Amino acid sequence: MEEKWLVGVDIGGTTIKMAFINQNGEIIDKWEIPSNVNEKGKHIPINIAKSINQTLDKLGQEKQNLIGIGIGAPGPINLATGSVDVAINLGWENFPLKNLLEIETSLPVIVDNDANVAALGEMWKGAGGGSKNILCVTLGTGVGGGIIANGEIVHGVNGSGGEIGHITSIMEGGLHCNCGKTGCIETIASATGIVRLMIEELSSNNVPSKLRDFYEEYQTLSSELVFDMANEGDELANKVIRKVTLYLGLALAHLANGLNPEKIIIGGGVSKAGDALLVPLKEQFTRFAFPRVSQGVELTIATLGNDAGVMGGAWLVKKGLLNKRENIPLHF
Known part of the structure; x- marks a missing residue:
């Protein structure tokens, strides 16, 4: 060698x-x-x-x-x-x-x-493309994250920097999170959070939905299925995706307003939804971000898997x- x-x-x-x-x-x-x-x-x-x-x-x-x-x-x-x-x-x-x-x-x-x-990893050889100021968010079973400023991970005073999943998004009445708080973005934008929101919609109204038939027959759902049905025009699925991207876009905008990153990279299993996630997320992010911050950042899907x-x-x-x-x- x-x-x-x-x-x-x-x-x-x-x-x-x-x-x-x-x-x-x-x-x-x-x-x-x-x-x-x-x-x-x-x-x-x-x-x-x-x-x-x-x-x-x-x-x-x-x-x-x-x-x-x-x-x-x-x-x-x-x-x-x-x-x-x-x-x-x-x-x-x-x-x-x-x-x-x-x-x-x-x-x-x-x-x-x-x-x-x-x-x-994404900074070095993935979607970061060598950018040194990055927000990386992983949407999986939970919501993880990493913040890179000037090429360095932001660890904070006791190593807890970058806990993006535990930004409080619902101040009152939010779901209990594994971290001990309530209303964290992890309870909304994770794969499990998306499924929970979908089940809540199916349980609270009688709006027709293919997901209703699927859930009643199999008693199981996935975030992937929710996005698939949203792409097919399912009203309730699209309502859930709008809610997820609203809260996630707001959380990312708050972070970006403080950090002014070059790229925001979305990874994890939920990111496989691609444009079905990214397009509405960009709309909400732009709505809440400081205009110059929004103009300077690119939202993109992780590439390294x-x-x-x-x-x-x-x-x-x-x-x-x-x-x-x-x-x-x-x-x-």
Whole structure:
């Protein structure tokens, strides 16, 4: 191997995605393993280490050719120690991820919040296109986010910067959120929030809707189905999408008015709706944003998909280890 590789790791509640990535941001190999949450997730570091070794063997490479490991992990991160304060879906509490993985791999490790890391990936090789002032919002089961200013993640005083999903959008009478507050944008614009709003509409009136028949027969809905029916002109589905984009557009406008970003990138499963989401969202964003802010920003859909986390992890290594050590200017 002439060029040393970066290792990107994206830890989720179900799977752990990993990749070897060269210093130009090209994926050499990527794979995933199950997240073993038995015994409060204590086996995860050694499973990651074993999987890295196995993949090196498969490729006929040596560990000495790896520069380091960058990890996106769920939950608040203690940036000083690389430990995860709490990750309920993994069973972690004050979990020393960096220290354990460095022991298992003998490689330097950098840990950050998974949403922040995904934002870095999009900045480097995704929809960010090298822009250094970005809002990245992930609309999935919940709502995550990362804020990048001048090429740096905004962590804040205790690592809680970028909690876009917990902007209060409904001040009184909002749904209880997992964070302990009520009315968070996560309860509205997430995949689960969209389904909840749709069920509320179906339950509160008798307006004809294909979704009503589907829900009564199968007792299940998805955000994807809501967008599909909205595209077909379903009145209730469009009403829900208008409500979602109203609140999300308002929240993003408030953030943009303070940060004046170049790009707002929308990712996560809900973003697969494409223009059905983006067009009404842009309308609401423009309605609420300061005109000069609105003129300077581009709203766009994320492009890296499931690779955003591993690509961002690789960027952590590139920025935090390789370039610092060798005093090389960063290139996007």
